[in-house]
Amino acid sequence: MCPASELGASPRTNGAGAHGPGEETPGPAEVPGPAAPGPAGPNRAGALRTIGHGRSKAPHTPGNNRSWVGDAAVxxxxxxxxxFNDAGLPGPAFEALTGTFRTHLQRARGGMAFTVYRAGAPVARFYGGSRTERPSPDDPVRDPWTPDTMTVLFSGTKGLVATLAAVLAGRGELDVRVPVARYWPEFAANGKEDVRVWHLLSHTVGLPYVDPEPAGEWAVLDNAANARALAAQRPLWEPGTRVAYHAITYGYLMTELLRRITGKDVGALLAEELAQPLGLDVHLGLPESLDSRVAPVFRGPDYAISTFLEDPERRRIVERMYRGTLLGGDLFNTPQLRRGQLAAGGAVGTADAMARLYSRLAVAVSPVARGRDRTGCADSVNSDAHATDTDSSGSSNASSAGSGDDAHAARTPGNGPDGTGTLVHPDALAQATREWAEGVDAINDRPLRFGLGFELDDSIGTYGPVRPAFGHSGAGGGLHGAWPEHGIGFSFLSNEMLAENKDSRAKDLLTALARVL
Known part of the structure; x- marks a missing residue:
């Protein structure tokens, strides 16, 4: 790991802690991804019917009603x-990925997708199973999962919000080192006047639940009411001294912060900054006209929010954190959730959209683009970008290199979906994807490692065997992320939610993918 500046008064408490970033070096805005593998070899897919093994046609996009079956390699x-073997992977490599996907598909009562993109272009894509729950995996598939099937991303949504924050940081509109109150004055209440933006993004702010909770049947979807409550609330611990996953409140906090900066709702911001320019089939506030493409989610019989949690007292805290969103009922299949803008977990999209986005991010922050060696360390240091100041208590805290207006002079050169522009400024993305907080979750004992809103590769191998990696997982098994050194973005998406200690779907697929790169 590269050197990193430990923020002053941030002792490791309960095995958890947080710190600022290491140095970074400016680099080119974007570079081409690695070349795709060579032509495909023979395709031996066992009992599966082999249709072809070369490059398939372009992936399906919304509004294109052609049949996908004729384009499938298997x-x-x-x-x-x-x-689909879009990049013409050699036969054995493609067969290995197909075999791993098929193994999990044979156990599925629902449906799933696993997609791999490189520098914005598809490499390999897999879809299967049923959009609706079946009593048994042996039952016929009557409602097949197809490339344009969408489902709820759960906390994969947080990665989209983190990307939006990085976009604004790259334009100089957001400085993560300044107090939140600079943008949101009411947030200074109850001793939070010095809480920094990075505390919100790195899950170290100490506001894991809303207290008191707004009243009403759909209060969990009321971003404004929950933001007001959090602004008035006192943190459970000194921000920056502990890390704990802010499962739902992350969304309220970031929604309001982004609104204060841009004047826009988070769903509109997602559409304008990411979905529309890149043609991504992802929505935070799904139009009713697209409901028919959404696969309803369902829980496996042994599904649990966290298999790391055993203590009854801390379980009660977790129940307050999730506010019933995953503990019962059917919130995530309701029209209210789909129309709402729950930025902690309410986005709806396809696996292709998520993999394509992360492949663009992977290229922007790749070691080549950032001028880094293979360890991820900068070749040179821009020391002016990481000044510190000393507060009244004498402790050193991360601070802006300048005012909120000029601290990030770099601007995004372009946002074109054709790759000629930069989705996120490389400096801002490098800042967002280096470690800002690491430790054992202060509430549920899970090991955590965060950048600025992004999860990072961790000790339990969430993002497979390749490092560095970043992205965000979602409840029930969803996983979306990037392997920068390969220019790869990937997404595993399913409507069948499994317990994390029994769910190896994404990890197995990423292990198989790493073997063929």
Missing amino acids: QDPASGLLA
């Missing part, structure tokens, strides 16, 4: 499997 009508 299809299996019984399981609904469609497998």
Whole structure:
């Protein structure tokens, strides 16, 4: 790991802590991704029907109603499997990925997708199973999962919000080292006047639940009411001294912060900054006209929010954190959730959209683009970018290199979906994807490692065997992320939620992917 500046008064408490970033070096805005593998070899897909093994046609995009089956390299009508070898992976490599996906598909009562993109272009894509719950994996697939099937991303949404924050930081509109109150004055209440923006993004702010909770049947979807309550609330601990996953409140906090800066709702911001320019099929505030493409989510019989949690007292805290969103009922299949803008977990999208986005981010922050060696360390240091100041108590805290207006002079050169512009300024993305907080979750004992809103590769291998990696996971098994050194973005998405200690779907697929790169 590269050197990092430990923020002054941030002792490791309960095994948790937080700190600022290491140095960074400016680099080119964007570079081409690695070349795709060579032509495909023979395709031996076992019992699966082999349709072809070269490059398939372009991936499906919304509004394109052509049949996908004729483009698939492999299809299996019984399981609904469609497998696309877009980059012409060698036969054995493609077969290995297909075999791993099929293994999990044979156990599924729902549907799933695993997609891999490099520098914005598809490498390999897999879809299968049922959009609706089946009593048994052996039952026929009558409602197959297809490339344009969407489902709830759960906390994969947080990665989209983190990307929006990085976009604004790259333009100089957001400085993560200044107090939140600079943008949101009411947030200074109850001793929070010196809480920094990075505390919100790195899950170290100490506001894991809303107290008191706003009243009303749909209060969990009321961003404004929950933001007001959090602004008035006192943190449970000194911000920056502990890390604990802010499962729902992250969304309220970031929604209001982004609104104060841009004057826009987070759903509109997502559409304008990411979805529309890049043609991404992802929505925070889904139009009713797209409901028919959404696969309803359902829980496996042994599903639990966290298998790391055993203490009854801390479980009660977790129940307050989630406010019933995952503990019962059917909130995530309701029209209210789909129309709402729950930035902690309410986005709806396809696996292709998420993999394509992260592949663009992977290229922007790759070691080549950032001028780094393979360890991730900068070749040179811009020391002016990481000044510190001393507060009245004498402790050193991360601070801006300048005022909120000029601290980030770099501007995003462009946002074109054709790759000629930069989605996120490389400096801002490098800042967002280096470690800002690491430790054992102060509430549920899970090991955590965060950048600025992004999860980072961790000790339990969440993002597979390749490092560095960043992205965000979602409840029930969803995983979306990037391997920068390979220019790779990936997404695993399913409507069947499994307990994390029994769910190896994404990890197995990433392990298989790493072997063929």
